[in-house]
Amino acid sequence: DSKSKESRGALIVLEGLDRCGKTSQSSRLFSSLEGFGYSVDLWRFPDRNTGVGQMISSYLLNQTQLDDRTIHLLFSANRWEKRSMMESKLRSGTTLIVDRYSYSGVAFSAAKGLDIEWCKAPEKGLLAPDLVLYLDIQPEEAAERGGYGGERYEQLEFQKKVSQQYLMMRDHSWKIIDASLPMEDVEKQLSALVLDSVDLCRKGKPLSQLWP
Numbered sequence: 517d518s519k520s521k522e523s524r525g526a527l528i529v530l531e532g533l534d535r536c537g538k539t540s541q542s543s544r545l546f547s548s549l550e551g552f553g554y555s556v557d558l559w560r561f562p563d564r565n566t567g568v569g570q571m572i573s574s575y576l577l578n579q580t581q582l583d584d585r586t587i588h589l590l591f592s593a594n595r596w597e598k599r600s601m602m603e604s605k606l607r608s609g610t611t612l613i614v615d616r617y618s619y620s621g622v623a624f625s626a627a628k629g630l631d632i633e634w635c636k637a638p639e640k641g642l643l644a645p646d647l648v649l650y651l652d653i654q655p656e657e658a659a660e661r662g663g664y665g666g667e668r669y670e671q672l673e674f675q676k677k678v679s680q681q682y683l684m685m686r687d688h689s690w691k692i693i694d695a696s697l698p699m700e701d702v703e704k705q706l707s708a709l710v711l712d713s714v715d716l717c718r719k720g721k722p723l724s725q726l727w728p
């Protein structure tokens with residue numbers, strides 16, 4: 517019917533420090549929504565498959581050096597190059613589960629000492645998430661989980677700074693989840709929040725833009 521044609525998908529973002537469990541939880545959410553019969557896609561930023569994404573990837577692997585502001589703008593450009601696809605997916609009714617987004621962009625660059633307003637500026641006009649799930653973990657605990665793969669930002673002292681920056685960006689779309697709980701408990705909490713958000717979007721919640 518006409519109502520279901522108009523209903524849109526939800527933009528769900530997972531954020532948090534490295535090793536907080538974001539990536540596993542994103543794929544669990546994706547599978548469970550798919551299982552319920554929803555139209556859903558799993559995305560991540562950086563999207564390393566684009567031209568810009570390849571520059572970002574070699575920077576993260578320490579294969580190239582870039583000025584802090586230059587890499588910041590590349591991360592942002594990597595979101596801009598996906599923006600129209602994002603909007604058309606959402607409007608066609610597909611929910612997007614997105615592993616990292618503009619909050620990572622700002623938190624990681626601000627942790628290097630860049631001005632937070634400067635960092636936010638290029639994100640302005642990107643689609644605002646309907647829900648930001650912040651997987652909260654102490655940097656020390658994340659580090660103990662091991663598996664820091666040796667990429668550029670995977671160092672305890674830096675992650676501590678990132679975590680402070682993240683928490684300064686909390687707004688009404690954020691839900692903070694204790695990521696030190698067992699994976700199944702985290703998953704249950706996330707699932708409930710996501711289903712609520714998907715429902716609100718189906719019922720006509722308008723899309724909006726960063727920053728609110």
Ligand code: FDM
Nearest residue numbers: 561562591592616617620621624625669
């Ligand atoms: N990162 C990620 C940024 O610094 N800015 C951004 O805009 C985004 C999306 O890149 F350390 C950082 C965060 C992380 C690294 O993350 C790549 P993955 O999730 O390990 O690919």
